[in-house]
Amino acid sequence: MQFLTALLLAAATTQAHYTFPKLVVNGKAEEKDWSVTRKTKNADTKQGIENPTVADIRCYQSANAGGISTVPAGATIHYISTQQVNHPGPTQYYLAKVPAGASATTWDGSGAVWFKISTTMPSVDKNKQMTWPGQNEYKTPNATIPAATPSGDYLLRVEHIALHMAMQANKAQFYLSCSQITVTGGGSGSPGPLAAFPGAYKSTDPGILVNLGSIQPSAYQPPGPAVWTG
């Protein structure tokens, strides 16, 4: 009985998933969870989204956040994860500019407004497993807010796509959250290409429906638009 309990606990631990409740800007973390990051529907269950075409793929939020984080253009950002990000798969970051007259605390991020600012590519570890930057860490990999990003309010979206089951349709798992930010000291770039969530991803995209055992790391194609570097 004790042995069985231990086994069940071990199984529960290895299946633990994660949320990203805390944004870190230039090394300074959001004061408490979900203060500028919108609380997600899986804050308790930690379950990912499996179908990338549902409305929740945008921000998965249960509520808007109360605050806005000031983020200088050119800043380094990452997120703290509630659990170890133990599955293989890319981390991607997107921004969407809040329209004039609206605020990051209320805007819903609808329309073809999202541009990608960062993605990550895999390598092969000593056990010949494909691994990604940030894998097995309690935080997401760093990214830079491009210096050319125009100043103003944005939603910042972080996403980790877990690909261990992704050889089956709608079995990749999406872990994500959106933060409310104001970019300061920005540039005069024209960010793009722009995509909508939902809309940016299909269940059959080669970076979403993929057998990691059958591709070379360099052949992996992260889903969504090309990265805008500014």
Ligand SMILES: *[C@@H]1O[C@H](CO)[C@@H](O)[C@H](O)[C@H]1NC(C)=O
């Ligand atoms: C990531 O950014 C933080 C500052 O937010 C910095 O302290 C850390 O060294 C960076 N990590 C890497 C791997 O560049």
Ligand SMILES: [Cu+2]
């Ligand atoms: Cu899992």
